[in-house]
Amino acid sequence: MALQNKNYNKLNNIELSIQISLSGLSFCILNRDLNTITFLKEVHFDKKLNPLELLDALKEQFNTENVLNDTFSNTYVIHDNDLSSLVPRPLFNEDFLADYLKFNSKILKSDFITFDELLINDSINVYVPYINVNNFIYEKFGTFTYKHISTILISDILLIEKNIEATKVYINVSKNHFEIIIVSQGKLLLYNTFKHNTKEDFIYFILFTAEQLKLNPETLNLVLIGNIKKDDDLYNIAYKYIRNISFGNRKDSYTYNIEPEAEYSNFALIKSF
Numbered sequence: 669m670a671l672q673n674k675n676y677n678k679l680n681n682i683e684l685s686i687q688i689s690l691s692g693l694s695f696c697i698l699n700r701d702l703n704t705i706t707f708l709k710e711v712h713f714d715k716k717l718n719p720l721e722l723l724d725a726l727k728e729q730f731n732t733e734n735v736l737n738d739t740f741s742n743t744y745v746i747h748d749n750d751l752s753s754l755v756p757r758p759l760f761n762e763d764f765l766a767d768y769l770k771f772n773s774k775i776l777k778s779d780f781i782t783f784d785e786l787l788i789n790d791s792i793n794v795y796v797p798y799i800n801v802n803n804f805i806y807e808k809f810g811t812f813t814y815k816h817i818s819t820i821l822i823s824d825i826l827l828i829e830k831n832i833e834a835t836k837v838y839i840n841v842s843k844n845h846f847e848i849i850i851v852s853q854g855k856l857l858l859y860n861t862f863k864h865n866t867k868e869d870f871i872y873f874i875l876f877t878a879e880q881l882k883l884n885p886e887t888l889n890l891v892l893i894g895n896i897k898k899d900d901d902l903y904n905i906a907y908k909y910i911r912n913i914s915f916g917n918r919k920d921s922y923t924y925n926i927e928p929e930a931e932y933s934n935f936a937l938i939k940s941f
Contacts, residue, residue: 682706684740684809685940686726687817688801689748690716691843693726694937695736698922707735708926708934712843723800730808743812744940745797745805748842750861751775752795752816757785760792768794784819788826789856793819820936821849822859828919830854834889838916839874840935841894841902846870848877857881867905875909885909891916893932 681701687694697707753768765781784793795816835852850857862873893916916932928934
């Protein structure tokens, strides 16, 4: 989904990506000519915010980080929430967007609902963006593109796994929630998102999902990406129940002025370019 302002002129080849969630913000700047990530920052909130507080936190970053106020040739916003649903393209009807969400998400009549197209598996991702954030970014930059985080995760993981026959369970870890993407023979089997307040929540939802798909924890391949490190609490409890654990790889070719914590961290943020 793109919002456009015809009066906005592209003056350079520097791009900005912003990942938005009620738990935190992430920023990344890419110099396309140099193929270099020049800025990378994560902000974690002490508590889960509401959308109004989220916008205030975003504005504060623009007030304190001068580099965010440069002129960008492209701006991307990633909406990271659990208000989304995948619909096979043959079953999709744009007149019934709310119907695709109302059975598994709490939505309001006033919510703005939109969708992304996932060409890689012929599906439509219906979701609720943070419209107040979109309005702010539009006022500030003019043209920008926005997507749901699951659109990026699913598309790029399917691309990475397109020639792999094995079944793999990808977990994209954030501060207090995670996305799970299960692929087999290059096809998507499942996408879902779960909240976790404890390490026990984390492993419970992984094992529960595996059980529903009849995947054996002794043999399944678990791939971790996002905000997780080897030997932290989430990793240790996962390894207690699942032996085949590895870390993913963004497989990007950028050079970095500010290095990410790992080759698997900031996955959606960096893959949004």
